[in-house]
Amino acid sequence: MVKQKKILVVFYSRTGNTKKVARIISKQLGAELSEITPLTNYHGGVGFLKAFLSGMFHRSPKIKHYKMPTNYDLVIIGTPKWPGGVSSPIRTFLKNEKFRRVAFFCTKGGLGSPFKPMEKLSNKPLATLDIDAKETSDNSYKQKIVDFLNKIK
Numbered sequence: 001m002v003k004q005k006k007i008l009v010v011f012y013s014r015t016g017n018t019k020k021v022a023r024i025i026s027k028q029l030g031a032e033l034s035e036i037t038p039l040t041n042y043h044g045g046v047g048f049l050k051a052f053l054s055g056m057f058h059r060s061p062k063i064k065h066y067k068m069p070t071n072y073d074l075v076i077i078g079t080p081k082w083p084g085g086v087s088s089p090i091r092t093f094l095k096n097e098k099f100r101r102v103a104f105f106c107t108k109g110g111l112g113s114p115f116k117p118m119e120k121l122s123n124k125p126l127a128t129l130d131i132d133a134k135e136t137s138d139n140s141y142k143q144k145i146v147d148f149l150n151k152i153k
């Protein structure tokens with residue numbers, strides 16, 4: 001019998017875009033899903049400003065307790081693109097946890113990438129996937145997800 005790979009999808013999402021992609025990926029892979037929640041409230045206009053500054057100054061805010069990732073063959077980590085690259089809650093997560101096999105995905109407005117800082121904090125990814133606002137609105141991101149999954153399977 002072929003052993004089923006144990007895969008975890010971890011993500012943070014402020015407005016739901018990254019969550020949407022995380023859900024599709026975890027469903028396709030039959031992977032567990034774990035959402036990172038910061039203690040800081042990043043919602044609304046003031047929250048946006050806090051998020052912006054937190055990203056720009058590479059802060060690592062406290063995050064709520066999450067499912068401890070142990071014994072996974074692969075951990076897939078998703079983040080929205082923020083200034084400084086990776087969102088601050090995922091920065092904290094990556095500082096806390098180290099994994100041997102990782103893959104990264106992000107959603108973004110259109111500019112920049114979080115993958116270099118994520119690699120620095122974690123490990124070289126098996127594959128990366130980035131989806132911008134235009135791709136989310138015309139659904140072309142679904143093919144990109146298929147390509148990403150083929151690389152990590």
Ligand SMILES: Cc1cc2nc3c(=O)[nH]c(=O)nc-3n(C[C@H](O)[C@H](O)[C@H](O)COP(=O)(O)O)c2cc1C
Nearest residue numbers: 013014015016017018052080081107108109110111
């Ligand atoms: C504080 C802040 C800074 C952002 N900076 C960028 C950026 O530099 N480049 C970019 O393409 N998108 C940027 N965005 C847009 C988000 O990355 C994008 O909307 C993403 O899909 C949001 O994902 P979420 O809904 O999972 O939070 C920024 C969003 C926020 C809140």
